[in-house]
Structure formats: structure tokens, C-alpha cells
Amino acid sequence: MTRVLLATRNPKKLVELDRILAAEDVSGIDIIGLDAVEPYPEEPETGTTFEDNALAKARDAVRATGLPTVADDSGLAVDALNGMPGVLSARWSGTRDDGANLRLVLDQLADVPDERRGASFVCAAALVLPSGVEVVATGQWSGVLVRRPRGSNGFGYDPIFVPDGDTRTSAELSPEEKDRVSHRGRALRMLVPHLTSTLT
Amino acid sequence: MTRVLLATRNPKKLVELDRILAAEDVSGIDIIGLDAVEPYPEEPETGTTFEDNALAKARDAVRATGLPTVADDSGLAVDALNGMPGVLSARWSGTRDDGANLRLVLDQLADVPDERRGASFVCAAALVLPSGVEVVATGQWSGVLVRRPRGSNGFGYDPIFVPDGDTRTSAELSPEEKDRVSHRGRALRMLVPHLTSTLT
Numbered sequence: 001m002t003r004v005l006l007a008t009r010n011p012k013k014l015v016e017l018d019r020i021l022a023a024e025d026v027s028g029i030d031i032i033g034l035d036a037v038e039p040y041p042e043e044p045e046t047g048t049t050f051e052d053n054a055l056a057k058a059r060d061a062v063r064a065t066g067l068p069t070v071a072d073d074s075g076l077a078v079d080a081l082n083g084m085p086g087v088l089s090a091r092w093s094g095t096r097d098d099g100a101n102l103r104l105v106l107d108q109l110a111d112v113p114d115e116r117r118g119a120s121f122v123c124a125a126a127l128v129l130p131s132g133v134e135v136v137a138t139g140q141w142s143g144v145l146v147r148r149p150r151g152s153n154g155f156g157y158d159p160i161f162v163p164d165g166d167t168r169t170s171a172e173l174s175p176e177e178k179d180r181v182s183h184r185g186r187a188l189r190m191l192v193p194h195l196t197s198t199l200t
Numbered sequence: 201m202t203r204v205l206l207a208t209r210n211p212k213k214l215v216e217l218d219r220i221l222a223a224e225d226v227s228g229i230d231i232i233g234l235d236a237v238e239p240y241p242e243e244p245e246t247g248t249t250f251e252d253n254a255l256a257k258a259r260d261a262v263r264a265t266g267l268p269t270v271a272d273d274s275g276l277a278v279d280a281l282n283g284m285p286g287v288l289s290a291r292w293s294g295t296r297d298d299g300a301n302l303r304l305v306l307d308q309l310a311d312v313p314d315e316r317r318g319a320s321f322v323c324a325a326a327l328v329l330p331s332g333v334e335v336v337a338t339g340q341w342s343g344v345l346v347r348r349p350r351g352s353n354g355f356g357y358d359p360i361f362v363p364d365g366d367t368r369t370s371a372e373l374s375p376e377e378k379d380r381v382s383h384r385g386r387a388l389r390m391l392v393p394h395l396t397s398t399l400t
């Protein structure tokens with residue numbers, strides 16, 4: 001088994017990457033999270049793009065641990081907010097409280113009519129190897145924001161995001177359904193060939 | 201005296217336009233606010249630009265009152281927020297509380313370094329006459345956002361905005377100083393010739 005660090009403390013993200021690797025019939029890779037390695041000083045994410053943040057997070061982890069590392073930065077780009085919260089999605093309300101961040105977006109869009117409530121989830125996923133090899137992949141998922149949260153799967157802004165072509169929010173999709181179409185699923189799947197070819 | 205409606209309930213804005221007219225040696229115009237006219241249903245500001253909102257507000261007022269009307273829409277365009285809060289400046293936190301809106305911007309920029317804290321105040325001022333004549337003028341005022349509020353003049357985001365070429369926040373400028381250089385002063389002064397020529 002090759003150990004690969006996923007630079008996160010979010011257990012849902014660890015399970016997600018395991019599920020995506022299994023769905024792609026990848027074996028022999030043991031995904032571990034930040035809780036399984038020696039703590040190191042983590043820099044705040046201050047990049048202006050998802051790609052910058054994902055790469056910076058992965059590079060820091062490789063430097064500290066020597067392990068091949070996958071890191072991601074994701075967020076919601078709301079049309080009526082000129083693409084924000086964007087890289088500030090996880091702390092849009094000034095806190096890291098998902099509920100407060102979601103409520104703030106709903107409040108900010110209170111007077112925005114249905115035809116202008118478009119939004120996209122974006123995920124940049126970076127793979128950095130101790131050899132210096134770096135790969136970044138970006139996935140998008142387009143839809144609209146509804147006015148009332150629905151569903152309990154997922155996290156973040158999932159309960160108010162209805163993907164194009166569906167009537168359910170992304171918090172009402174099963175994890176497997178979501179992997180197939182989501183920004184995160186798309187970005188992480190693009191890394192899989194690099195994970196398998198560079199690690200063997 | 202010709203009565204001109206300034207479509208606002210903010211007494212500071214009434215005083216401001218009086219002051220600007222006096223500084224331009226304009227007399228014979230009596231500026232009144234919305235509190236001095238019969239109430240009418242005011243539409244929410246849902247435009248995507250300051251100009252749209254200012255024009256819509258002025259048109260509504262002319263339709264309801266038959267008075268020549270000046271209306272404005274102003275806001276803060278923050279570089280690191282892709283130009284937001286923009287048209288949502290007055291209710292960025294989901295409330296119309298200036299203090300809460302300012303604190304939210306500070307919190308959202310907490311990790312944004314000094315060199316990326318640029319921002320501009322923008323004001324669109326519209327003059328609409330019962331004859332159908334319409335004029336819109338836009339003023340800009342560029343600067344940077346500091347991390348701690350200073351000063352007690354002005355309103356909104358004034359206590360955290362330091363205009364280019366100054367070290368004081370706009371809340372530390374006197375009203376007369378501010379009129380000379382601010383987005384609002386610039387936009388309103390561009391309307392003055394139209395006010396004087398079209399009303400006499």
C-alpha cells in the first residue's frame with residue numbers, strides 16, 4: 001500500500017476520496033488525513049484562486065511530511081455576487097460555521113429574482129509529489145440557488161444548490177450520485193490517473 | 201423657489217446636497233426629502249448596477265409625486281471581493297445595520313494582505329424630470345480598506361476607507377473636504393448644471 005496524504009481534517013472528504021478511488025477500481029493506495037500525521041504549522045489560505053490555495057496547501061504538506069499529497073480548495077461562485085464567496089466560501093460570514101455562511105448568502109440574495117440566482121461550485125484539486133511533480137485539476141458544477149435549504153447530505157452550501165438538470169438540492173443527492181457529477185468528483189477523478197501512474 | 205425631491209429619508213443626504221448646491225453658488229432650489237411628500241409604495245432596489253437603481257428610484261418618485269427628482273445609489277466595490285458588496289452595500293450582512301455591514305467586510309478581509317485591500321466608493325446620481333428628461337452621472341473614489349474603523353463623520357463604510365493620497369479615513373474628513381473629492385460629491389456636482397438649466 002502506498003500512503004497518500006489528503007490535506008484535510010474533514011472525515012467526509014477522506015471517505016469521499018476513498019469512494020472515488022473504489023469507483024475507479026483503484027487499489028493499493030491508503031488515503032490518510034492530517035489527523036494521522038505529525039502536526040505542522042498550517043498556513044492560512046490567502047490565495048486569490050482555488051488553484052493557488054490547493055497547490056499551496058499540498059506543497060506545505062509535502063514539505064512537512066514527505067508524503068505524496070492531495071489537497072483541494074473548493075467554493076461557491078454566485079453570479080449575483082460577482083463570483084463570490086469564491087475562495088472565501090468557508091468563512092464568508094467571518095466564521096467557519098457552515099450554517100452562518102449559508103444563511104448570509106441567502107440573506108444577501110433575498111431580493112435577487114429567480115432568473116438571476118445562478119451559481120457554480122468549483123473545486124481545484126492538487127497532487128504534489130516529493131519529487132516535485134505537481135498536477136492541478138479544476139471541476140465545475142453549475143446550478144441555481146433556492147431560497148430554502150433542503151436535504152441533509154453533503155456540507156457547506158449543498159442544501160441551497162440545485163444542479164442544472166435536477167430538481168433536488170445537492171444535499172438531497174446520495175454521495176455516489178454526487179460524486180459522479182459534482183465539482184469535487186470531477187476534479188478528483190482527473191487526478192486519479194496521475195495518482196496511479198506516478199505512485200507505482 | 202423650485203422644489204426638487206431628493207428620494208431619500210436620510211437627513212445627512214439632504215444636508216449634503218444643500219451644501220453642494222451652496223458651494224456651487226446655486227440658489228432658488230428647495231431640496232425636500234421623502235418625509236416631506238405623501239408616502240407611496242417604494243420598490244426594492246434589485247438592479248444589477250448603481251445606475252439602474254438610481255434611475256428606477258427617481259422614476260418611481262416622479263411617477264408618484266410629479267416632482268423633479270434626484271436619486272442616488274452608492275456603494276463600496278472591494279477588489280478582493282470581486283467588486284462586491286457593490287449594489288448590496290447597504291444590506292451586505294443581510295441587515296441595513298451599517299456597523300454589521302462594516303464588520304462583515306472587515307471579517308471577510310481578515311486574511312487579505314495590505315497590498316490587496318484596494319476598494320472604490322461608487323455613486324450613481326440620477327435626475328429625472330416630469331417631462332421625461334433623464335440624466336445619470338457616476339462618481340468614483342479610490343482608496344484602500346484599513347483593519348480598524350476610525351472617525352465618526354459620514355456613514356456606511358467611511359470609517360475603514362482611506363482615500364488615495366490621504367492617511368485619514370473618509371470618516372475623519374470634514375463634510376466639506378469630503379464633498380470636494382468623494383464619489384457622491386463628484387456625481388452630484390455633475391448633475392448641478394442640469395438642475396439649474398432644466399428648472400429655470
